[in-house]
Amino acid sequence: MTITYRTCTADDIDAVLDLWIRGGEHGSTDTSEALTRRMERDQQLFILAWDGDALVGSLIGAWDGWRANMYRLVVAPQYRRQGVATRLVEMVEEELRRLGATRVYALALINTSEAVAFWHHHGYGPNSRIEPLAKNL
Numbered sequence: 001m002t003i004t005y006r007t008c009t010a011d012d013i014d015a016v017l018d019l020w021i022r023g024g025e026h027g028s029t030d031t032s033e034a035l036t037r038r039m040e041r042d043q044q045l046f047i048l049a050w051d052g053d054a055l056v057g058s059l060i061g062a063w064d065g066w067r068a069n070m071y072r073l074v075v076a077p078q079y080r081r082q083g084v085a086t087r088l089v090e091m092v093e094e095e096l097r098r099l100g101a102t103r104v105y106a107l108a109l110i111n112t113s114e115a116v117a118f119w120h121h122h123g124y125g126p127n128s129r130i131e132p133l134a135k136n137l
Contacts, residue, residue: 003056003084005091008039008046015055016048023074042099047091049075049084057084061092061104068101073108073115089122107132 008016013035020030039046042063049057057075062068070092075084096104106124108115 002051003079003087004050005047005087006050007043008035008048008058010036010039012048012055016058019055019058019076020072020074022076044095045092047088049079049088051079057088059085059088059092061096063096063099063101065100068096068099068104069107070104071107073106073118085118086122105132 013032016035017030017032020027038060042061045061045063047059047061048055054076056079058072059070059074060072061070070089073085073088075088093104105127106119106122108119
């Protein structure tokens, strides 16, 4: 297994959406249009992991000049616990540092204990000062 990493392109969108479905992380806002919009801003923060022609991992980073976030860390089930997620996180953290970020938030679905454990293992923990709140528009 030789995993390569690169930024997402428009040609990758269908593969990304398929990975998210296979990884059990597909949501109602996951559309081709939304991913296209996401790539218009900070495309270098949208990293994919490939095993040959197979997409096996993804992570989206976001930076607004004040706060940084990481979300949609998804690794194909058969590639988990092989360092793919760790490398994706390292790459996005490195780019966020380069952009000037000094703090980054990792967004994980609360009903995925494996994901929460992964983020805790990599030094991410609850923020005692901020509670994430969301509203669908």
